[in-house]
Amino acid sequence: MITPQSGPATDAGAQPDAFTLSYAGFQPVEEGLRETLTSTGNGYLGTRGAAEWEESDGVHYPGT
Structure with missing residues (x-):
């Protein structure tokens, strides 16, 4: 969801x-x-937007 923060x-x-x-x-x-x-x-x-505390597994795929 993208929500505006100001007018x-x-x-x-x-x-x-x-x-x-x-x-x-x-x-x-x-x-x-x-x-x-x-x-x-x-x-x-390019850098994937994975959570910094996650390791590569079947769900997350962090990397550069």
Whole structure:
């Protein structure tokens, strides 16, 4: 769920609205999708958005 944190920007140089990305509950079958959707990359290097305390197993697949 993406929820806005502030109203629309009124100044020409103002930053766009901030948002929060949150997931409710834990469903092992959807964890791979969540890690993929929260990954970061720049075309040369990518990091999956896995929880930092998790190890690679049948549910989680952290990595760079």
